[in-house]
Amino acid sequence: MIQKLLIANRGEIACRIIRTAREMGIATVAVYSDADAKALHVRSADEAVHIGPSPAAESYLVGEKIIAAARQTGAEAIHPGYGFLSENAGFAQAVIDSDLIWVGPKPSSIEAMGLKDAAKKLMREAGVPVTPGYEGKDQSFERLKQEADAIGYPVLIKAVAGGGGKGMRKVDKAEDFAASLESCRREAKASFSNDEVLLEKWITSPRHIEVQVFGDSHGNVVHLFERDCSLQRRHQKVIEEAPAPGMDEATREEICAAAVRAAKAVDYEGAGTIEFIADASEGLRADRIFFMEMNTRLQVEHPVTEEITGVDLVEWQLRVAGGEAIPATQDELFIDGHSIEARLYAEDPTGGFLPSTGRLEHFDLGVEGRIETGVEEGDMISPFYDPMVAKLVVWGETRAEAIDQLADIAESVEIWPVKTNAAFIANCLRDEDFEEANLDTGFIESKLDVLVSSDEADAEIWQTAADFVALAETEEHDDLPIGLRLNAPGALDAVLTHKGETRSIPAARTHAESHATGFVDPERAVVFADGQSFVFERQARGSGAGAVGDGAILAPMPGKVIAVDVAEGDAVTAGQRLMVLEAMKMEHALTAPFDGTVTELSASEGGQVQVEAVLAVVEPVED
Known part of the structure; x- marks a missing residue:
């Protein structure tokens, strides 16, 4: 050991x-x-x-x-x-x-599966079904174009050393082949220092099916059944599940046996995954499932296999690496229930899924399900590495039960100020086609407009924020955590700014049960609902953010003035934006506390200011 x-x-x-x-x-x-x-x-x-x-x-x-x-x-x-x-x-x-x-596996096994063209040739020799295509050494444009024409369009160009979705181009018609090939080669050269490519027939209604295999140094190889990883965005997996929905026992037996043959062909040891592409236009059938590649390592999505088999794959890795035999035989392995995993990323779906970095000032993933994460509240999401925050994993007796559990978890995610794809995950899971297992690898792209939630707060969210602030002021206690229900917070008005819009909202005397949670601090109210965070800048006592009762507009924290909307002598109305302060990578709108005139303006665009610096003065309109 x-x-x-x-x-x-x-x-x-x-x-x-x-x-x-x-x-x-x-x-x-x-x-x-x-x-x-x-x-x-x-x-x-x-x-x-x-x-x-x-x-x-x-x-x-x-x-x-x-x-x-x-x-x-x-x-x-x-x-x-x-x-x-x-x-x-x-x-x-x-x-x-x-x-x-x-x-991990032997270096020779890694090398054998490292280049897609050589791996496909090896798999074909081992009796593993391989996608029709071309993996030849003649890389001339003329030969590649000839082979693509023979395969028939659409055709997929893939870098032989590719991975992670890089070096892949779908070509729909012959006249696009030259430009796509040049682009693919350029990306492959930059990413892998190898611009060789192979060609594959583009599969209609493609499902991404993979089989977990495990080998040891004693010649034993077993499979731990299959996973479905079809929900992808730009070839990156988002949601994975095991077993694959719609997989009948006969097809499972054939595809898993093929995976074991593939592992044995490279004398495999340790955990590995054989990835297949399935033409699911007529359901999952063994004669329409083809080898894509082998991942000679543990997969991100390994927890779903662990959940349905009861096996700790990392324990198996450590035992086998220490010279032990695989702890179970094939006959001892079986599927129990259904498991689904979602990758929670620090990214902004409403902003084109760009990564979102920064400190996790508020971080709560709840206590349900299996949470795999490498961060805690207060930790940083760095720009240097993959933006995955956590993996959310559930197990259920049925697929429907697992879907419901995971959607509930995603909708309850509380993370701020870093943005995440939690609401996007929940929308994918709640989609009728996903629930009915009408899946393929184009699922997300085809539904992107309906899967990405708006980041605009609706009337209920505005009201909830106002009630949170009123409750905090009634209790005379800032930094107030809010639970699931509000109890008649009183009649105070709250003036709040969200995404540049300012509203004065009276707190509700009675409030329907709210599913939203959140917190209040001296500068803001943050509301969490359906996997999203909505930030409202607080306007103290009916004035602008950072303003005091006499009309002096104070900087709530050190920062940079990035916009000034008024000049001295301007008439302004209550709630009108005067300027924008950027602090801690967030924008804070400072607004007029009441109707009046700007009599002093010391802030200028681009200027740095200290906390409580007087940035402007607004004198009220005299009756």
Whole structure:
């Protein structure tokens, strides 16, 4: 048994591995970059070693530093997690050459499956169904165009060394082939230093089906059934589930047997995944499911397999790496219930899914389901790495039960000020086609407009924010956490600004039961509803944000003035925006406290201001 393990990774997968290692009595060593010095995986491990600057290319991707950290701490094994160096055959060999245990497949297995063209040839020889296409060495334009014409359009161009959705182009008609090939080659060269491509027939109604396989050094290989990963956006998985909906036993038996043949063909050890593309235009059929590639590592979505089989795949990895046989035979493995996983990303769906970075000032994922995360409240979402915040995983007796559980969890996510795709996840799960398993890999793109929720607050959210503020002021207590219900908060008015719009709203004397939660602090009210956060700047005592009763507009915190909307002498009305202050990467609108005239203006666009600096003065209109 391994005694001390170094995890050559970060975030949720490092925390996941640490948890199982601790349960097995194995000491753990974390590695970290500058950006991760205070990260959860560092705090969770028994020891931690700094390996370099924040960019992954200078830390997590430098194999020599990781091996040196293992030697320094006396770790006898290295687990690569997924991503980074997990499928780097050279690193795996370097670990082995350093007399350390590599928790993963043999370098030769990684190499055999590393190039898609060679892997497809190998799989064809092993009797694994392969998508019709061309994987030849003749990479001339003339030959590739000839083969594409013979396959028939639409055709898919794929980089032979590709992965993660890079180096892929769908070509719908012959006249588009040349431009698509050039674009694909250019991206492949930049991403993988290899511009060779292969061609595949584009599959109608494609489903992404993958099979979890596991091998050991004693010649045993088993499968742990299949997963469906069809819900993707730009070739990146969003929601995964096991087992695949609509998979009958005969088809399952054939496809899983093919996966085992694939693993045996490369003498596979450890956890791996055989990925297939299925033509689901007439349902899932074994004669329409084709090999795509093999991932020679643990997958992000491995928890759904664990949930339906009761197997801890990380424990199996550590035992097999230590020389043990697989802990179960094929006959002992079976499917129990249904599991679904969603990837919670720090990104803004309303802003084109751009990553959202910053400190997690408020972070609550609830207590339901299985939450796999590498962050806690107060931690930073860094711009240096993948923006995944957590994996939300559920198990249910039925698929419908699992869907309902996971949608409830996504709708209850409370994260601020970082934006997430929680509402987007919930909308996917609640979609009628998803519930009825009418799936393919184009599901999200075809429904994007209805799956992305508006970030505009409706009347109910405005009212809830006003009630939260009124309750906080009635209790004379800021930083007030709000529960699920409000009890007649009183008759105070709340003047709030949201996305540049200011409203004065009387608090409700009676309030229907609200599903929203949130909090109030001296500057703002934040309302959480249906997986989204809505931020309202508070206007103290009916004045502008940061204003006092005499009409002086004060800076609520240090920041930069990014817009000035008025000039001295201007007449203004209550709630009118006077200027915008940017602080902590957020914009704060400062508004007029009442009808009046701007008699002083000391703020200028681009200027830096300190907290409580007088930025303007508004004198009220005399009766």
